[in-house]
Amino acid sequence: MRILDELEREIERVAHAAGEARPRRRWWRSGALLVLAPLLAGTVAVAATTGILSGEPVSSDPHAPRDPNAGIGVNAGPGKLLAVRAADPAGGPEWGLRLVKTSRGLGCLQVGRVVDGRLGRLGQDGAFGNDGKFHELGPEILETSSECQQPDGAGNVFFAMTSIGQPASADPASCAVRPRGEDKRPACPRGSLRDVFYGLLGPEAAAITYREGGKTVRQAVERPAGAYLVVRATDPDRRDVGWWSPSVTPSWVESIEFRDGTVCRPDERPRRHGRHECPLKGYVKPRLDIATRAELATPITVRVGTAREKPYPEMDRKSLERMEWQRRVTISFRARRAADARSFYKLTAEIPGRPPNCGVGLGSPIARDIAAGETVTETLWVAHRCSGTMTIRIGYEQQTAPSQMPFHGDGPPNAKVGTARVRIP
Template identity: 35%
Template sequence: MPYQTPFERLGEALEAAAERQIAPTPAKARRRGWTLGLFGVVAAFGVGAGAWAATSLLSPGEPVPYAFGPPVAGVAEGAPLPGTVKLLTTTVPDPAGGPPWGMRYWETDRKFACVQVGRVYKGKLGQITRGRVFHELRVGVTDNALAGCYLQDGGGHALAAVQRDAMAGGAPTPCPVAIGSIEIDGRSVRCRAHRTIDFGLLGPNASRYTYRVNRRDRTAGALGDVGGYLVVQKHIKPVMTVVGFRHKDPRLDTRVPSGPAGIALTPVSPVMRQVQYAAGTCRVRPTSAPTGACARQAGYVPIPQPTVGDVRAPLRLRLLEDGRTFRVRFRARQAVIDGRSAYTIEIRRKGGRNSVGREYEHNLPAGGLVKTTIRARDGWHGTYVVTARFRTVRARPGPLATPAWPGLLVGREEITFR
């Protein structure tokens, strides 16, 4: 029998319209002597589920951890800007009742816009484990949550459309349901989900959106001036397609989800039906394009692109006394002020094709000194070419864009190793 949280058991009772008391299911807590019982009588029920008295029984747990430590200003996706943090909604109902779902938004100092999705309990956004323990989601946590940070366009706005498998408590699944199972720490983990979550940012030009839940189309207003949206429903099984060779035994066939990718710049999910923008209404269709189905109406502002003349600078190399270590220095004419650009230093053998490199993906002011020390690898002998480049994202990238290769040439010099 599949695992069910108390909220899911209540949901089944509501759907069956059974006016009966929910029998408690004992469950030992981690703390000695503490046991949670689920009690309640369904007094009323409807589309969004009825009153739920058991939410007050949730026990506080540790906050959802940062996967790699708290975010750092000026590095990677950057740190949250306090004045931008806001809850876009705290009232999206769960299909089985219990605490509603909510969505938080913030911007970072590196021109990313971020969102988190989770259950809302006592005014806080978080995740519920084992149906009884609440773990708060702190601002900045994106790796252990239904969340993400998306690059802002040239106008300072972000667009993103995401569909994720999730557990009923608000945590993402450890693996896509379509995979079946994976091995984690030496044990097989079944890929399962209780919810399908559609969320994202439609941008400031979106006013309303229509979505499909339980075979019915519903319409809601875009959330805030960033065009947020959040749709929560029971898990939708993926439609699978056989790829490659078809075996006599169908169990040996390789199957993959036939739907669109889980993330795009604008909606592609079949859950999203249409979006009303200032430039007109977009009818969403499944597509594999990273820009999604509504790129024309969304009003994406292209990101400014520098020219070679904006970045060229003298490159200086200095070989140290050991004959194997050298220093690279140059003045950055073009500033790196966000995650949309970076400097890269490449080293390759003269006349060769393969290269290795080092990136500067942190903020750097115009006129700042780029400097690094590199040691030659074993086997490096003879003349090598050292090249510095400035890379930036394309004018119209996808939501998870990174600076494009190869970039603009800053400078190039040669160095010889003994």
Template identity: 35%
Template sequence: MPETFHDLPILGELGDALDTAMARETEDEAPASASQSRARRRFPNPFRTLAIALLLAGLGTSTAAATLTVLRGSPIPVPRKVDLQADMTPKLGTGQVLGVRADQPGGGAPYALRTSRSETGLACVTVGQSQDGRFGVVGTDGAFRDLPAEIIDGCGQPTKSAPAVMGARVFDDPERAAVRTVLYGLGGSDLERASVRVRGAWQPLEVTDGAFLLGLRDYPEDSGLVVKLDYAGGTSSSHPLGIAPTTVVDPTGPAWRIQGGSVAGWSGLCVSVGAARYDERSPRSPQLCGRTRGPRDSRPTDDYFFGARTLRPGDAGGNAASLGRWAWRDGPPRTMVYGYADPKEVEAIRVLGGLRPVKATRIAGNGQFLAILPATVDASDVTAELTFTDGSTRRLTGDQNVITPTRERTR
């Protein structure tokens, strides 16, 4: 915070504390759902759980730290012992690079997995790359550097019939096209088969000694990863990785996020679409608003509202008076069909107009939905087919129940 509080230093100090806290929180959110999936899904109850974010000094939750280190041209430092809990501290001499390898999309040193035992007996994993018999990481400068034994990505309780550790590790890069995600896991000694859904298509995972590894392009949420594990004895489990409830996987591009909000003093809902990995430069669609809440006045609410918009790079415009501006920026050309349909009234939504019908993705529980079509399908040609809970269907073309929030009811 600037020195604008010279007469009230307490406000300057509080501002600094807020800034620090906000930076810390948003940093935790940045790898978005991937780190959430690590913390929440790698170590299912009742097994001991360890948040990977505790690895402050090492590669930690993403490769950001490693990337920066490598760019400086210095060796990757060993984390200070004081920064690690015993559960996350590998016991010296227990490290072993497994035989499992995964190709890097686009070429480069293959991905590899190192396991070790923590001082408390947990199974720990480090994702890296293998080159000339060494285990390390290739930086954005192209140089290979060893990953010290003390650097680990996560630890979990070794079991036979559940994953000890599983996650999606990002190898980040300033160029989005060079971003890679490595799906990895120690599935347990009784793991028989593993498969993964990537952008909606299932593919088998090669399992070696209970471990699996797969290199992918883009961020975890872009692939919409779901891992299915089948164990001896017939049990199986599914594990979504890097997918938030509001995330919608694009057929070919970056993942999207449906976002709903309301205008102060107005009984409605506004829905827009933005990049799942949001920052100031990411694309954002126009807001579509409908009367879904209330009643604050005597007018009835609508069971659904939606519209279709064809959006191309550089498109921008103004929303209704109270909603600011939108900009698609460098987002890929798409025709987006989005809005809201009351889950109690509308069971399913299909969008017609493209080569084949597209089923809309709905946020569980709150009714907001999105269907993604190529921009070659003009928004005016799109028809939405709504299937109602009473079994009836209705086909609707053009904006439905989309209204402009009025400011006279705002405070």
């Protein structure tokens, strides 16, 4: 189930467990001189103003196509390159941010280097064959849902990202931050890693303060989005690198100043979900028609397979060999209410008891548009060696406040649709 795969990858990232990254595929323009001439002219223009030649733009991974009606969707326009900038510790093009709205109504941030008013990546640290050129990052390149967030009722996006040990190329897959046995990418040069902090604090934010080189630095945010961006060289002796963590407000700053003169210091705030978070000043709660259990309840059908399967044939051979044999569990129900990116169904399942590692809860949001009356069918994969009574719950989440990630949910899962129990032999 692709949505489950994506959620698991994002949770691993938040938990600082770096997974294997698939290098992005590139495309090359070719053809007659008549076709190449305008491209060469554009390259010369860039070189004349910045000294940096342009290469081919960043391309999407053809193995991970996005659906405009599922997940975060696809970009719904050119996006907006924000005015906020940050210098790179080694010099060269500054860092910048673009805000992109998606077909499912989410706001996503892209981070990269800026050349002549364009956001992109540099051909270094293993990216683009170390060609030293600038490669434009289009608004359609939305590579992870962890950089997206639900807007509030007024369309404002509140978001905060901490990225520790990102390649200075701004391409997170260009090199291996923490080389592992099967990762064929070159190791990232330790001196070319960056700690990047960026986000949107909303229309009421005025400035942030933070510690830099033993001094307190004050940075005014870009209004009205409340955008901020800080880039530092990663400590070369730091071992805990190659991870990023999304949130809705930054916890690493000393303070956030607001337009009304108030100041929030995260360290003085109580912990919420393991973090010190400031209030979302200016957040407008979305108006939703909250569904009741009586409106949603419906029978759940479960079919337990008996065959031993390996469900992801697109994996490489070694990964497939290591994977345990799986059992297919198919779950169906009739959706009595429609679902979208803010109001969505969620499936959870658990098998308590033994053998080890079989009691862990399974499940994911059903993060796609669903029409009222539609029959929803989802597949769970369970290790074939596991047995016991599986409890399946189908809930209906309605987000009136931003969660750590889209479709994540901050509270315990509900079972407004229903609960089913089946025996796993």
